[in-house]
Amino acid sequence: MNGPEVEVADHDGTHGRAGAAAVGRPVVIDGRSPPLTSHDLHADVLGLRRRVPRGATVALVGQSSRLVASTIVALEGWAARVEFVGDLSPTVGSAEAVVLREAGDDAPAAAYASHGELSAGDASTDVRTLWRVFSSGTTGTPTPTDHSLDSLTRRIRPVRPARNPGDREQRRWGLLFSPTRMAGIQVVLQAIHGDTLVDAHHAAGLDERLQLFAGAGVDALSATPTMWRMILRSRACDDLRLQQITLGGEIATQSLINALRRRFDARVTHVYASTEAGAAFSVSDGREGFPRHLLEPAPGRVALEIRDGVLFVRAPGSSTAQPDGFVCTGDLVEPRGDRVYFVGRKSQTVNVGGDKVSPERVEELIRRHPAVHDAVVTPRRSPITGWILTARVVPSPLGSGLDPDELQSALRSFVADHLPRSHTPASITAVTEFFLSPTGKVSRA
Numbered sequence: 537m538n539g540p541e542v543e544v545a546d547h548d549g550t551h552g553r554a555g556a557a558a559v560g561r562p563v564v565i566d567g568r569s570p571p572l573t574s575h576d577l578h579a580d581v582l583g584l585r586r587r588v589p590r591g592a593t594v595a596l597v598g599q600s601s602r603l604v605a606s607t608i609v610a611l612e613g614w615a616a617r618v619e620f621v622g623d624l625s626p627t628v629g630s631a632e633a634v635v636l637r638e639a640g641d642d643a644p645a646a647a648y649a650s651h652g653e654l655s656a657g658d659a660s661t662d663v664r665t666l667w668r669v670f671s672s673g674t675t676g677t678p679t680p681t682d683h684s685l686d687s688l689t690r691r692i693r694p695v696r697p698a699r700n701p702g703d704r705e706q707r708r709w710g711l712l713f714s715p716t717r718m719a720g721i722q723v724v725l726q727a728i729h730g731d732t733l734v735d736a737h738h739a740a741g742l743d744e745r746l747q748l749f750a751g752a753g754v755d756a757l758s759a760t761p762t763m764w765r766m767i768l769r770s771r772a773c774d775d776l777r778l779q780q781i782t783l784g785g786e787i788a789t790q791s792l793i794n795a796l797r798r799r800f801d802a803r804v805t806h807v808y809a810s811t812e813a814g815a816a817f818s819v820s821d822g823r824e825g826f827p828r829h830l831l832e833p834a835p836g837r838v839a840l841e842i843r844d845g846v847l848f849v850r851a852p853g854s855s856t857a858q859p860d861g862f863v864c865t866g867d868l869v870e871p872r873g874d875r876v877y878f879v880g881r882k883s884q885t886v887n888v889g890g891d892k893v894s895p896e897r898v899e900e901l902i903r904r905h906p907a908v909h910d911a912v913v914t915p916r917r918s919p920i921t922g923w924i925l926t927a928r929v930v931p932s933p934l935g936s937g938l939d940p941d942e943l944q945s946a947l948r949s950f951v952a953d954h955l956p957r958s959h960t961p962a963s964i965t966a967v968t969e970f971f972l973s974p975t976g977k978v979s980r981a
Contacts, residue, residue, distance in 0.1 A: 566735040577609040584610040595629035600638035601715040601735045619668040622716030687853030691815035694729040707731045707756040710749035746772035756780035760976040778802040790824040812856045813849040813863040825877040886915040886923035891958035907935030927961040
C-alpha cells in the first residue's frame with residue numbers, strides 16, 4: 537500500500553463539543569476513551585469524509601472497532617472500496633489505497649498525509665461502495681471477497697422500542713473477534729443498528745476479557761464453538777449474565793448447545809456466515825444443524841442449495857458468486873429427516889486407506905469421551921495409506937489423571953469401537969489449550 541496514510545485521532549479532537557450538544561446512544565465502549573456514540577457516528581466526528589477523497593479506495597488497518605464502526609457509517613456511498621486489512625500484512629491491500637488507522641494503534645506507521653493532500657472529489661458522483669473482507673490466510677495467502685453492505689447486513693435485526701411481540705431488546709455485546717474479520721464485522725454492525733459493543737482487545741487474555749465484560753454489563757456474546765468451550769472452562773465464566781449466545785464459524789454440535797443452555801439462561805443462536813457468502817441464516821431452536829425447510833424458496837429468505845453434498849448460498853452481492861448468484865461454501869452437509877447437518881469441510885476430507893474420512897466427525901466423537909474436554913483432528917500425509925489422522929486433545933479433570941500412553945490408548949480404543957478403523961488417529965497428544973486463528977477457529981496446522 538503506497539497511498540497516503542492517515543492517522544485518525546480519537547474523535548478528531550471534537551468529542552467534548554459534539555458530546556455536549558447531543559450525547560446519543562453508546563455504540564462502542566472500550567474502557568480507555570469516551571464512548572463512541574450514535575451521534576458521533578452520524579456527525580462523522582472522525583472527519584472521514586474530509587480525509588478520504590470521494591471515490592477512493594481505503595485500507596482499514598489495525599484493530600480499532602471505533603474506527604471500523606465510523607468507517608462503515610461515513611464511507612458507505614462515499615468510498616469506492618473499503619478493505620478490512622486489520623492485522624494482516626499491508627501487502628494484501630491495494631497499492632493506491634488511502635490507509636486509515638486510529639491514533640495510538642500498535643501497527644507500524646509510515647508518514648501520514650496531511651488533510652490538505654486529500655481532495656474532496658466530486659460530491660455529485662454516485663458511488664457504489666464495495667466492502668472487501670479477507671480470509672484469515674492460515675492455509676495460504678489471504679483471499680479477498682468484495683461485498684455490498686446489504687450482503688453484510690442481511691442477518692442484522694435493528695433494535696426497536698419493545699412495543700410488539702417479537703421486538704428485540706437492546707443488547708450489550710462483548711467483542712471477542714477482530715473487528716475487521718467477518719464475525720467481528722457482524723458484531724460491529726449489530727452495535728451500529730441499535731446495540732452497544734464492549735471492546736476489551738487490550739486485555740491480557742480470555743479470563744481478563746470475560747471479567748471486563750462482566751463488569752461492563754455485557755449480556756450478549758458471539759464466539760466460535762472452540763472459543764465457547766474455552767469460555768465454559770474459564771474461571772470468569774460464572775460472572776457472566778448472558779441473555780444472548782451466538783455461535784458461528786465452526787460446527788455447532790448438540791453437546792455444546794446443550795452445555796451452553798445448562799450453564800446460561802440465554803437464547804442460543806447458531807449464525808451461518810462466511811467471508812465469501814456473507815451472513816446467510818440463523819437458527820435458535822436449540823438443535824444442531826438447520827431445518828430442512830430452509831432449502832425451500834421463500835420470500836425474504838436467502839436461497840440455499842445442496843450440490844454434490846456441499847452447501848451453496850445465494851449471495852449475488854459477493855464477488856465470489858457464480859453466474860447464477862450462488863457461492864460455494866465448501867461445507868459438507870447431510871439431510872436427515874427434517875434437519876440438515878454439517879459434517880465437515882470438503883477441503884478437509886481425506887482418503888485413508890481407501891475410505892473417505894472427515895476429521896470433524898472423528899473429533900466430535902472424541903469430545904464425547906469423559907476424559908476429554910475438547911479435541912482437534914488433523915490429517916497428515918502418509919506414504920502407505922495416503923493420509924493418516926493425528927489428534928490433539930485438552931483433557932478433562934478425569935483425563936488429566938491419566939498418563940499420556942493411557943490416555944492415547946483409551947481414546948484410540950473408543951474411536952475404534954464407534955467408527956471404521958480408518959478413522960482411528962495414529963497418534964493422540966494431550967495439550968493444555970489450543971492455538972486459535974485470528975478468526976477464533978482452532979488452528980489445524
